[in-house]
Amino acid sequence: MALIEGSSFRQPRRTQLDQAVAACRSTAWVLALFGLASNVLMLAPPLYMLQVYDRVMVSGAIETLIMLTAMTAGALLVFGLLDATRSAITARLGSWLMAQLGPVYLANSVRARLAGDGGGAQPLRDLQSVQTFITSPGFNVFFDGPWVPIFLILGWLLHPWLGVLAIASAVLLFSLGVANEYVTRKPTIASSLSQIAATKHAEATIRNAEVVRAMGMLPAMIALWQSSNEVALSAQQRAAERGALLLGITKFVRYFVQSASLGIGAYLVLQGSLSSGGMIASSILLGRALAPVEGAMGAWRSFSMARIAYRRLQAQLRAMPEEPVRTRLPAPEGVLTLRNVSFAAPGSRVPILRSVSFEAVPGEVLAVIGPSAGGKSTLCRLLVGIAEPSSGEVRLDGSELRHWNAEELGQHIGYLPQDVELFSGTIRDNIARMSEAEDEAVVEAAMLAHAHELIQRLPQGYDTVIGEGGIRLSGGQRQRIGLARAVYRIPRIIVLDEPNANLDTSGEAALSAAIDEMKRHHCTLLIVGHRPSTIALADRILLMKEGRVELIGPRDEVLKRLRKASSDKAQPQDADAARSA
Template sequence: MAQQASITRSSRQDTELDKALSACRSAFWIMALFSLVINLLLLTQPIYMLQVYDRVLTTGHLETLITLTGLAAIALLLLGALDSLRSAVTARIGCWLYNRLGPVYLANGVNARLLGDTAGAQPLRDLSQVQTFIATQGLTVFFDAPWVPAFVILIWMLHPVLGILALCSAIILLALTIANDLLTRKPNLTANLAQISATQQAEAAIRNAEVVCAMGMLPAIVERWRNSNALAQSAIRTSAELGGVLVGLTKFMRFLVQIAALGLGAWLVLRGELSPGAMIAGSILLGRALAPVELAMSVWRGFSSARIAYGRLKLRLQNSPVDINRTRLPTPAGRLTVENVTYLLPQDRRPVLRNVSFVVEPGEAVAIIGPSAGGKSTLCRLLVGTAIPSSGQIRIDGSQIDHWDQDQLGQFIGYLPQDIELFATSVRENIARMGQVDDQAVVEAAMTAHAHELIQHLPQGYETQIGDGGTGLSGGQRQRVGLARAVYRNPRLIVLDEPNANLDQAGESALAATLHELKQQGTALIIVGHRPSTLAQADKILLLKDGRVELFGPREQVLQTLRGLAATSGKPGTVPMHKTPSVEENDTSKEGHTEGPAPITASVPENAEPNRCAQ
């Protein structure tokens, strides 16, 4: 997660991709061995033709013909079996690499998203592109190509003139292959990047289908996609046309060379310098020598796409933070300490939070209020470890939050963000945080969130399928299920960002009861919100404005200060700048606070109206 060390890998440090490919080394040696035997067995046909023409036809021995035919059949059967095994090995290598690296790039994508990366699932698509290339004939070209010189040497041994023809043909086809790469590399890269951009636009449009359709945005979005896609298709067309010309030229050259080999061989036979069998064998060997080059031309487009994808995959891991194996710390009690935390946006280094300090004790609830774009949601992300402070420290039970193993710490943290994302599976699995489901813990969490009755009224109860993004539930239902997920297994620190944004009166009452129960259990609570039902459960209030703590202290004291400031200014909603109270000054008093849900009679200034954070 985001608490990982900020240092990146050096170019000499092996990434998970390098390690995975190194682990495949033995499989590659097996493929090389198979290729050796396969290419030796490919000599069966020319040797058979050579013996039939030069021995059987001249001697008339039928037994020799039967023996040669039987041996050739056995060799060809072995050839087919080994070729099938080699294809199976390449398929297994591709599947193993995807299974091995898929989780790595999925976790990398999630972590990168926290830092503002917009690639989404593109690394998994790149990995699939590499897998597809490995699992097809593309990879076998690299194992067959080294045998081209061996076939040329064999042809040379039949006759030097035929050898010179084979060598020149191989050089010409190799030059065409290099030209294909040089001419199509830039169009392939342009097409690849443009296709990624067009796909991301389409995914965004589909993800926001309701807004797109409701406000008539579809024609404009389709036009934007068409423009991006036009660039991709133009590059694809250019690459395909250039590649097609070169592939056609390659086929022409190969067929012409084989005819030339037969013609030249016939001329040598007439001169008495070559036997008829050697003429036929030379032609077959020449076809076999040039086959890998022609195959390379036909799979070159797939190779180019796989190479581009591999480059992105390697660069992504090289530039990612180094994972550190953290020591597992004792179960926290839930004491949260924020010490002079400043946070700068990674893109433009603009400060969102400045020297924020406060303390939350177990069983204590702190309500964070303030105008929009004040840094409230950013502070929530820092508190749960999905972002790291630019300076200052956040501690849970005295340990810095980035010193915790995130998987371990996540068990003790509950988080309800503004935008609630649920997974396309059952309510039960969503509440259980997509892990091993403990039915008793799931029901207890739903009851704590006062969502049990709501869930029981769903079509299939806890087994109800939510749908992608929670589309099967209303906004209020998603919020209640998200709250149940946040309180699953009684975490010690719970951060709720606008938890009542989509709730009706009954939902707000249930939320207030939930907050009261969590406090009784000793859970530390951070609640972003301004509604009276939320503030009624707060022991302390933190007023955050322009990224600074304006006020922090016991609830009644802060509310009284706000009322006094509003009366003094004569302009409701205007709060002058004041010195930020220190943690020590505001962490000692709980006077005026009464436990349990109770109505608040004081009004909150207009500048503290509930608005979503616009960081």
């Protein structure tokens, strides 16, 4: 067994999708039992016709006719109730899968995005596609199909010729189904991939609406979307046309066989080999036998789309496995240590950071300066745990960041990125990081960030709704509310990437006061920026160039060296920062 597990033939690791599907097995057995009961009850119409034509019509017994009619009505009523219940079960099954796997794929998509995958919310759309198919009538074909041979055998028992006709028609319809899969598979896959690309173009266009409109980019973006969408529509049209042709042939075969069964049955009645009731019953049995086959043909397209979506969902989880649950670590003091840290973007061999080493301690403000593309924002991403170094170590109180559970680590980190994104909801929700919180904690964070007065000037104060259906905030307002979110519950590590990029004079003063306040709370602060107000608050300065630590040391010492080298060696922005400070 160990040899097999260690070989190249080892089975792929079970994903959360595999586990969810395995949990549905008991429901599948229930649906199978419902399928058995429904198909047994569907024998009532042919048996009714057989008895009416062969017994009631001969004997003229009205009582028998009434009894048979009542029994058949009861059977069909139960059949209807079972079918309705089965549909309700599949609807609940689809909802359960979405409830179980939706959070998994949302978290997976976030991790994939951080790793450089631009798939966005496509996994959630794929999961919706699977759910839609499960709740559709086409899903029941899987539970009705196994009973097709039973109806074929019953037809054979009425007369071998009718059995031969039924089997031949079933084989023909099945062959048409296989042909449908063969001719529509490639265009269906091509349509799906192109539609995903078109959706990405549309989402990017809408997300950057201001830039698109201001710089006249809308025609170009529409052209990009149309290019991908036309490929999708063309492939979709090919699949639909081919499928429609085969579906038309299927309907012809289906209806012709139904008529042919009556013709053969009539011939056998004339020959005395079959009763009139048997002729009608055989036609009903044949129709019931071929119904799942025809239903499969009609649902084939949605099944193909769901199958493609399922494969993408499985591949997504295997490419981006679930993060392990780690031992809960004690709350950190806030000592950050980097040892020979290098980082290269996924798929790139060119490092962004090269052998970066330094330490930041509680109660200290470390200002990071340097030219553009020097690796400052990448360093921030490493310090807050949203990226892992290609080599080297990032440690918090001696423990590597990857040893923390992400949610627990996030409670001790405040992060303000360059581009501040707020979520649809209230100001209060955003400051509280979209979680339940006491009013006191939210107001305290706003006051620490010196954003309380700004918030009170909004229409509904902390309860002002932003995002869709709410007000639009300026860049400076977003930055100050983002700062309040960063200092919520006074985290031990605070990383601010260009926090004053959109601030006016009063905003910079508020930022300086907030930094000074967090310093008194013995937080470890790392701030990226070149403005004098930022550097003036720093205890130490770290100068980065081309992904390396060029200088690091006490503020006055580094500034002195920068002033000395400003005439011929330092970058203009470093010299300006040094002179201003």
